[in-house]
Amino acid sequence: MGSYFIPDMDKQLQINVFRAGIAQFVTFSDLEWEALTQYLNFSTLNKKEYFAVEGKVCDYMAFIVKGAVRYYHDKDGQEITGYFSFENEFASSYKSFIKRTPSTNYIQALEETQLILISHNNFQKMLDNQLLGLKIERFGRLIAEYYICCYDDRVTSFILQSPEERYTAIEKTRPDIFQRVPQHFIANFLGITPVSLSRIRKRTLSK
Amino acid sequence: MGSYFIPDMDKQLQINVFRAGIAQFVTFSDLEWEALTQYLNFSTLNKKEYFAVEGKVCDYMAFIVKGAVRYYHDKDGQEITGYFSFENEFASSYKSFIKRTPSTNYIQALEETQLILISHNNFQKMLDNQLLGLKIERFGRLIAEYYICCYDDRVTSFILQSPEERYTAIEKTRPDIFQRVPQHFIANFLGITPVSLSRIRKRTLSK
DNA sequence: TGAAATCGTTAACAAAAGATAAGGAATAAG
DNA sequence: CTTATTCCTTATCTTTTGTTAACGATTTCA
Secondary structure: OOOOOOOOOOHHHHHHHHHHHHOOOOOOOHHHHHHHHOOOEEEEEOOOOEEEOOOOEOOEEEEEEEOEEEEEEEEOOEEEEEEEEEOOOEEOOHHHHHHOOEOOOEEEEOOOEEEEEEEHHHHHHHHHOOOOHHHHHHHHHHHHHHHHHHHHHHHHHHHHOOHHHHHHHHHHHOHHHHHHOOHHHHHHHHOOOHHHHHHHHHHHHOO | OOOOOOOOOOHHHHHHHHHHHHOOOOOOOHHHHHHHHOOOEEEEEOOOOEEEOOOOEOOEEEEEEEOEEEEEEEEOOEEEEEEEEEOOOEEOOHHHHHHOOEOOOEEEEOOOEEEEEEEHHHHHHHHHOOOOHHHHHHHHHHHHHHHHHHHHHHHHHHHHOOHHHHHHHHHHHOHHHHHHOOHHHHHHHHOOOHHHHHHHHHHHHOO
16 A cells, blocks of 8 residues: 555554653553554555544554544534644544544544554553553553543633644644645634634734 | 521532542552541532632642632633533533643632632642552543543534533533523533523524 | 635625713722 | 722723635646
């Protein structure tokens, strides 16, 4: 699948990227790491392919080795983008993954994307694993805490800032997103319409 | 302090309420529970007293035995309310508590409020405790996951719904809040001004 | 390569929200 | 009991956003 021109990263290389990424939260000894890797799956999504689909329980937590995904809701046939995730970030329809309820949103690859997957089953098995359980439990806690902080910032931005202020903020802190993601997706992410974002951009040019 | 007319709940009774509340996440044996209670502190806030203050690291996670608190930010001298917590819920300036950074918001009692507190120090001690560590680790993970789901719903409401739709939703799911919390606080919570909420209420009366 | 789809901008109008101020009801404080 | 304070509503005016449609430019795809 397109692997001739853009070959998948060698699995070992992918695992190394993953190990570095997860080290922000927990570090594993070589022995532990070898045990852990038994529980991993690998997946490559072509552009527009889905990692999660509305109505289906999201069975995986993903680590993005390469690529990017967008989260979106279907609102009366309209796609409303709520979030993006990029390399070295985790991605999942968390609520669905955690509570085992049908996902309320889609997660779709914005470009060719390589993922390392942990299934919910395997996550439970790791928790029960004598060698790994404690650190996996801790990992689960720390990553959840990490995302709480992200969500908190996000909610605060909606409470405290105007759409224009939210735009200015993201334009400063994450200018890269505008290089990789169509503008009308970003508009949704900011809680406004694409037309409104276009106006804000024009308005703020002169400032 | 007012304990003549509204006596504090007996400590043992408070602990029982706490045990029931925490049982949504993890259950403890009597032995474990006895160990755990050594790490608890107690506090009663009068109306308008603070549990967390901007600029100071929030050292405690609180369980609300009785009463209610509101979270608010100071924006250019204006108080903007971001959230409320009530009985049987946990409350903390999570980002500050987790990351040990100065809180960016205040948490203030809306009425006389009884809290059971776990200090950050004691939380770490419990994690290191042979008997409790594993379950506390799990508790930390599960409560963080719980709040991720709450935050996710909240962000989604900002992305997907109009202020009027958000009002209608809260009015259906949490009518009790209007009985306990001034309306202009709720307006902030919905991301709009008090004047705007007043108009929405008038507008939706006829629907 | 040629047709179709995607994407950003702009315009015009309607709808909603922000800002400010004023008034009255309810509540709290002295 | 009287005076402040708090709170909600209403009015007016300005600003912003939503909606719809149209137009080119770019990209995608057959």
